[in-house]
Amino acid sequence: MFGRLSLNTMTTKRWTLREAVEATAAAGLPAIGLWRDRVAEAGVEQAAKIVLDNGLRVSSLCRGGFLTGIEDAETALDDNRRAIDEAATLSAPELIMVVGGIPDRDLVGARRRLADRLAELVPYAAERDVRLALEPLHPVFCADRAVISTLAQALELAAPHPARTVGVVVDTYHVWWDPALADSVARAGAQGRISSYQICDWLVPMEADPLVSRGMMGDGVIDFGSISALVRDAGYGGDVEVEIFNESVWATDGVEILETMKQRYRELVLPAL
Amino acid sequence: MFGRLSLNTMTTKRWTLREAVEATAAAGLPAIGLWRDRVAEAGVEQAAKIVLDNGLRVSSLCRGGFLTGIEDAETALDDNRRAIDEAATLSAPELIMVVGGIPDRDLVGARRRLADRLAELVPYAAERDVRLALEPLHPVFCADRAVISTLAQALELAAPHPARTVGVVVDTYHVWWDPALADSVARAGAQGRISSYQICDWLVPMEADPLVSRGMMGDGVIDFGSISALVRDAGYGGDVEVEIFNESVWATDGVEILETMKQRYRELVLPAL
Numbered sequence: 001m002f003g004r005l006s007l008n009t010m011t012t013k014r015w016t017l018r019e020a021v022e023a024t025a026a027a028g029l030p031a032i033g034l035w036r037d038r039v040a041e042a043g044v045e046q047a048a049k050i051v052l053d054n055g056l057r058v059s060s061l062c063r064g065g066f067l068t069g070i071e072d073a074e075t076a077l078d079d080n081r082r083a084i085d086e087a088a089t090l091s092a093p094e095l096i097m098v099v100g101g102i103p104d105r106d107l108v109g110a111r112r113r114l115a116d117r118l119a120e121l122v123p124y125a126a127e128r129d130v131r132l133a134l135e136p137l138h139p140v141f142c143a144d145r146a147v148i149s150t151l152a153q154a155l156e157l158a159a160p161h162p163a164r165t166v167g168v169v170v171d172t173y174h175v176w177w178d179p180a181l182a183d184s185v186a187r188a189g190a191q192g193r194i195s196s197y198q199i200c201d202w203l204v205p206m207e208a209d210p211l212v213s214r215g216m217m218g219d220g221v222i223d224f225g226s227i228s229a230l231v232r233d234a235g236y237g238g239d240v241e242v243e244i245f246n247e248s249v250w251a252t253d254g255v256e257i258l259e260t261m262k263q264r265y266r267e268l269v270l271p272a273l
Numbered sequence: 274m275f276g277r278l279s280l281n282t283m284t285t286k287r288w289t290l291r292e293a294v295e296a297t298a299a300a301g302l303p304a305i306g307l308w309r310d311r312v313a314e315a316g317v318e319q320a321a322k323i324v325l326d327n328g329l330r331v332s333s334l335c336r337g338g339f340l341t342g343i344e345d346a347e348t349a350l351d352d353n354r355r356a357i358d359e360a361a362t363l364s365a366p367e368l369i370m371v372v373g374g375i376p377d378r379d380l381v382g383a384r385r386r387l388a389d390r391l392a393e394l395v396p397y398a399a400e401r402d403v404r405l406a407l408e409p410l411h412p413v414f415c416a417d418r419a420v421i422s423t424l425a426q427a428l429e430l431a432a433p434h435p436a437r438t439v440g441v442v443v444d445t446y447h448v449w450w451d452p453a454l455a456d457s458v459a460r461a462g463a464q465g466r467i468s469s470y471q472i473c474d475w476l477v478p479m480e481a482d483p484l485v486s487r488g489m490m491g492d493g494v495i496d497f498g499s500i501s502a503l504v505r506d507a508g509y510g511g512d513v514e515v516e517i518f519n520e521s522v523w524a525t526d527g528v529e530i531l532e533t534m535k536q537r538y539r540e541l542v543l544p545a546l
Contacts, residue, residue: 105496111452140413142450143477143494153452177415179384179426204416208481221416223378 006031006059008243012254025054059239061092068100068110088128133195135169151184167195189234217264228272279304279332281516285527298327332512334365341373341383361401406468408442424457440468462507490537501545
């Protein structure tokens with residue numbers, strides 16, 4: 001029943017990597033999505049061993065990106081190469097890319113720099129068998145986090161590169177509002193580019209900081225049945241990763257979060273997969 | 274120099290309609306955008322007279338819409354017919370439509386209801402020579418204010434109706450992030466559907482409530498030169514309306530707001546028009 005469900009370590013933010021891995025395995029889940037800060041705390045080789053020893057796979061590594069700066073291009077590229085190396089060591093097939101916002105008012109320029117720097121990273125990632133998974137973020141984050149705002153735009157950026165090297169992320173929080181969603185998900189699937197399906201809910205009213213306004217599935221307004229059906233019809237058969245940024249979730253005991261997450265997945269997502 | 278600049282009454286929220294009209298005329302602006310609450314306070318006939326007596330034109334009336342409810346369809350349609358009547362009395366050529374959010378989790382259904390109810394209103398508006406101006410709102414408002422999230426989607430909704438009866442609004446705050454913006458503005462212009470060009474800035478960091486996070490042009494991250502050039506190249510020659518929802522702007526003296534608005538318009542917008 002939970003053969004595709006993955007815990008993203010951000011959802012249980014207070015746990016160390018080892019705590020998260022062991023609890024995920026104990027909850028009967030097969031996969032875990034890792035953030036680099038938790039990996040760094042454990043050390044990347046050790047993190048890989050902890051995951052392996054507990055019989056889990058790594059659904060994705062979060063995150064590379066922040067490639068839109070004006071003066072720090074080499075620093076950013078170096079950091080992305082390190083993230084690719086870490087993903088390879090962790091046997092994470094997908095490196096989630098949160099590509100960065102706008103350093104000035106030139107949004108078109110920032111998007112152009114992103115395309116150029118992505119092209120620089122692709123060969124390095126391909127050699128290590130890591131796919132760069134471009135994540136469109138909700139347009140509320142366009143200024144400060146990601147100039148990729150729609151799945152259609154992510155596909156356009158991915159187009160020059162083979163599907164095995166550049167994919168796209170479908171995260172319900174970021175794409176649920178998109179009037180072109182059905183078409184874009186179908187195209188992403190037809191191209192074999194769906195790197196990851198991440199789920200969490202859009203709360204109404206929002207929290208003051210949209211970054212931590214994500215909710216557990218069922219606590220907000222997203223129709224998980226419809227979006228999951230789009231992803232299924234697009235041929236995606238990979239993991240379904242639960243990634244929630246939310247202070248009250250973070251204040252909850254991790255084992256309880258895992259139980260709620262399994263229950264909501266079974267009720268709201270699984271019937272459509 | 275200010276022959277196309279219009280004050281939206283929301284920008285000087287503390288003013289009565291008469292105060293806003295008189296100050297706008299005194300500032301040398303030719304036009305004003307009216308909200309229905311201020312019009313109602315004055316009485317619609319009296320409001321029309323105040324505007325006329327001061328030699329202004331009404332760039333738009335805000336707003337109709339909220340058409341996506343499930344059980345209150347007739348009430349909403351009645352209110353929209355009243356708004357159309359008011360626009361006609363005020364000689365407002367454009368009625369801005371903020372179309373409403375989702376009453377449940379069925380976003381596709383809400384968008385379908387919207388299309389149906391829009392079709393019901395079009396003949397009524399056309400008879401009174403009022404254009405229904407569909408406003409895409411930033412996707413951060415999709416749940417609670419407007420299920421139209423992009424200009425492309427607004428054009429799709431407008432498509433079944435003649436351009437003289439259904440137009441679209443280009444509001445910088447709502448559309449600046451859109452990767453398809455250049456294409457959509459060009460198509461809107463080619464179809465003769467640009468009803469209104471509204472301007473204000475996207476502040477970083479945002480205010481806790483995105484509704485009142487709009488800023489004066491130049492105080493945020495929007496590139497007014499680029500977007501204004503798109504609107505110009507699309508053939509739009511109508512008014513440029515400044516509509517700012519922001520507590521600190523609202524706390525400022527209205528005459529000062531008008532002066533700042535003129536200065537920023539001259540520096541940031543006018544060179545591209």
